[in-house]
Amino acid sequence: MVDALKPALSQSFGIPPELFMVWFGALVAVTMQTAYLSPPVAMSAYYLKQVVKEWSLGTIYRGMFEFMVLQCIAIAIVMFVPSIATSFPQKLQAEARATTTEDVDDSMNRLEEDPFKASPPQEENQDSLEKDELSKPPKK
Helix, strand or coil: HHHHHHHHHHHHHHHHHHHHHHHHHHHHHHHHHHHHCCCCCCHHHHHHHHHHHCCCCHHHHHHHHHHHHHHHHHHHHHCCHHEEEEEEHHCCCCCCCCHCCCCCCCCCCCCCCCCCCCCCHHHHHHHHHCCCCCCCCEEE
């Protein structure tokens, strides 16, 4: 569903298409934070109720109301000012594009052979096995 709406939403909100999912993820995260505070789910209210048993849920909800208002304002800000969520990733992308890297051939700078490569069988080991008394066939 989001992929189908991505071109239209990114153009209408003025979000670069490659950063649309960053903005959408930030919007979902702030919305989930609000759901954590607001009824009927309000898991944080139930946790607090178990910690302080003397308080009623009404008292807890009244105390959380200001934070829920702030969260709703944050949702609106992230929704209508998308540069809040996309400016830092956009800056990081610009820095990554500006950084130049060069490929260096360091194949001649090996200090040792790869220990995980299969080495050819050594003749010495086979000779030493043949010389071993236990490996010889029994004498009659």
